[in-house]
Amino acid sequence: MIAKGKLPTTDYPNLAAVLKMFLEPYRETPDYPKLASIGIAGPRRGNSVKITNAHWPEFDITEVEKELGFDALYVLNDFEATGYGITVMTRNMYTEVTNVPAVPGAPKILIGAGTGLGEAVITKSGPDGKYIVCLLYTSPSPRDLSTSRMPSSACKKKKKKK
Numbered sequence: 001m002i003a004k005g006k007l008p009t010t011d012y013p014n015l016a017a018v019l020k021m022f023l024e025p026y027r028e029t030p031d032y033p034k035l036a037s038i039g040i041a042g043p044r045r046g047n048s049v050k051i052t053n054a055h056w057p058e059f060d061i062t063e064v065e066k067e068l069g070f071d072a073l074y075v076l077n078d079f080e081a082t083g084y085g086i087t088v089m090t091r092n093m094y095t096e097v098t099n100v101p102a103v104p105g106a107p108k109i110l111i112g113a114g115t116g117l118g119e120a121v122i123t124k125s126g127p128d129g130k131y132i133v134c135l136l137y138t139s140p141s142p143r144d145l146s147t148s149r150m151p152s153s154a155c156k157k158k159k160k161k162k
Contacts, residue, residue, distance in 0.1 A: 009054040016067045037074040039081030049075055079118035083110050083133030
């Protein structure tokens with residue numbers, strides 16, 4: 001299913017409510033998703049997420065999955081989601097800002113201002129050549145300088161299972 005719409009956060013009490021409204025036309029159809037992925041501006045700690053630029057309370061990913069009937073809900077930092085989006089862009093979707101030719105397969109750098117300054121490295125990893133987005137430091141939100149916004153999804157070495 002591919003759908004888009006515009007639903008102001010101020011009209012809804014939480015993420016689950018806005019997703020329910022957005023998905024309502026698909027509720028009893030084969031197009032209703034069982035898996036969903038969403039990019040969120042704000043920190044994620046384990047299964048708990050607090051959206052930086054909405055009045056909504058912190059939410060638990062598992063509770064939203066259950067409420068919406070998803071098999072899985074993947075919550076990414078919004079800048080991480082942007083990084084993965086870049087990996088599927090075609091030439092007609094962007095404008096080059098330098099005359100330096102791109103090197104196929106080379107790492108990419110993503111920098112952008114939002115509620116903080118986002119920085120990421122996008123590179124291929126492993127023998128399968130899948131992309132990985134490694135968030136660097138995301139500066140604190142200007143709304144709350146005491147809160148670090150270092151995402152929990154920042155690149156970490158995964159421990160091998162024995």
